[in-house]
Amino acid sequence: MAVTMAEIVVSVNGVDRTLRCEPQTTLAEALRGALELTGTKIACNRGACSACTVWLDGEPVCACMLLLADVGERSVTTIEGLADGNNLQPIQRAFIDYDAIQCGFCTPGLVMSCAALLKDTPHPTTEQIRTAIGGHLCRCGTYPHVIEATLAAAGGVAE
Ligand code: FES
Ligand code: FES
Missing domain, CATH: 3.10.20.30 (Beta-grasp domain)
Structure with missing residues (x-):
């Protein structure tokens, strides 16, 4: 057919x-x-x-x-x-700096969700970050580093 x-x-x-x-x-x-x-x-x-x-x-x-x-x-x-040419977004740089990448398979999706959160909520709490990445599966278990990276990209530590 x-x-x-x-x-x-x-x-x-x-x-x-x-x-x-x-x-x-x-x-x-x-x-x-x-x-x-x-x-x-x-x-x-x-x-x-x-x-x-x-x-x-x-x-x-x-x-x-x-x-x-x-x-x-x-x-x-x-x-x-997401990046402006070779200039990475702060969240992309933070993923590297905070070791939020292992095999990297989940990483682009996580970056897109974290970047969207920061775009709409420049200073998210840890709970807001957890909610934003709630649907993401990372078999390598990078979640704590992803949260640290997102807090760092937001420019501060929140509760
Ligand atoms: S590949 Fe689309 S949700 Fe898993
Ligand atoms: S870094 Fe390997 S699945 Fe997330």
């Missing part, structure tokens, strides 16, 4: 991209495949681990749970779009 291909325009990291894809293509698949933005990871591919977290209009979402065709006019930001 012939597969119907659709032409879809999507704004990714500030640039409109035109893709031909099958209707069931997810945003995560399109990012990693046609767009070659492999910073976004696919682990569970069913909304259970948050490895695939990107921003949709500035809000963190699981890219494996969203069809590319449903993105519409909303803008997508991936981990590749």
